[in-house]
Amino acid sequence: MSATLEIRGVTRRFGKNTAVSDINISIPQGEMVGIIGRSGAGKSTLLRMINRLIDPSQGSIFFDGAEVSQLRGSPLRRWQRDCAMIFQQFNLVPRLDVLTNVLLGKLNHRSTLTNMFGMFSRAECAEAVAALERLDIARTALQPAGTLSGGQQQRVAIARAMMQQPKVILADEPIASLDPLNAKVVMDSLQDINLREGITVVTNLHTLDTARTYCNRIIGMAAGKVVFDGPPEELNREAVRLVYGADSNGGEISEAITSTSVAFKQKIAASAGPLEPAFPGY
Numbered sequence: 001m002s003a004t005l006e007i008r009g010v011t012r013r014f015g016k017n018t019a020v021s022d023i024n025i026s027i028p029q030g031e032m033v034g035i036i037g038r039s040g041a042g043k044s045t046l047l048r049m050i051n052r053l054i055d056p057s058q059g060s061i062f063f064d065g066a067e068v069s070q071l072r073g074s075p076l077r078r079w080q081r082d083c084a085m086i087f088q089q090f091n092l093v094p095r096l097d098v099l100t101n102v103l104l105g106k107l108n109h110r111s112t113l114t115n116m117f118g119m120f121s122r123a124e125c126a127e128a129v130a131a132l133e134r135l136d137i138a139r140t141a142l143q144p145a146g147t148l149s150g151g152q153q154q155r156v157a158i159a160r161a162m163m164q165q166p167k168v169i170l171a172d173e174p175i176a177s178l179d180p181l182n183a184k185v186v187m188d189s190l191q192d193i194n195l196r197e198g199i200t201v202v203t204n205l206h207t208l209d210t211a212r213t214y215c216n217r218i219i220g221m222a223a224g225k226v227v228f229d230g231p232p233e234e235l236n237r238e239a240v241r242l243v244y245g246a247d248s249n250g251g252e253i254s255e256a257i258t259s260t261s262v263a264f265k266q267k268i269a270a271s272a273g274p275l276e277p278a279f280p281g282y
């Protein structure tokens, strides 16, 4: 069954500041969508509204025809299970072992009573190990999660998300804290899940080349609005300028400064002079 995520006229204000302004997006099931934009463009706020970590000030969000922006109680918990979230800082419990962290993804599937006893079934443990194996980190299963590298921790977070058997995965800057090689492993994993399970993936990304490489649709945000929505091949120089703006000297934004990929780093190193980022964080 194909389920579409619909964002209709969604606005979010914080006091007088409008973080997200009248956004309309329709995402059919199975798309891999990258949301790009400068810091403060409203990317995280948008994802957090979809998952209902915060509520819209105006507008509605629908999934498979149901208005998720109105859900309360157990239907809301079901939506938050169907719509798994991955964060830049992994959000694991560092002192708990990796396997238990992954099993925590099952909590929303179980009754409060079962959760109180804290017991996981053999089938759930086997599922968690299989999720870790798929992400090539099963050997870390009994280590405290806090002892793993950033890249490994993000893979644990993805395994935990998979335990929710989600229909949608929202990833908020999933590779922003990782070195380029770990970033690639994490993006490869998200892409594999998208392609093999048909799970919709919507991910905020700081780096344009990552969005181009992995996403079949790119949404560019600037000042809370969608200023680009299309396939990577349509994201031309003019569209990039709309999303990121001109630099402080009025010059063009170079794609390389929105990149952390190994290929771009090598290109920068080989270029004639040092490339100063026009704004920090990109």
Ligand SMILES: Nc1ncnc2c1ncn2[C@@H]1O[C@H](COP(=O)(O)OP(=O)(O)OP(=O)(O)O)[C@@H](O)[C@H]1O
Residues within 6 Å of the ligand: 014, 017, 018, 019, 037, 038, 039, 040, 041, 042, 043, 044, 045, 046
């Ligand atoms: N809880 C909050 N309270 C007040 N203002 C907020 C809150 N969350 C976000 N904002 C504001 O909303 C705007 C959009 O922030 P948001 O974090 O969504 O941007 P972003 O594009 O995700 O940026 P970044 O890439 O730096 O994470 C910013 O002006 C931010 O200061």
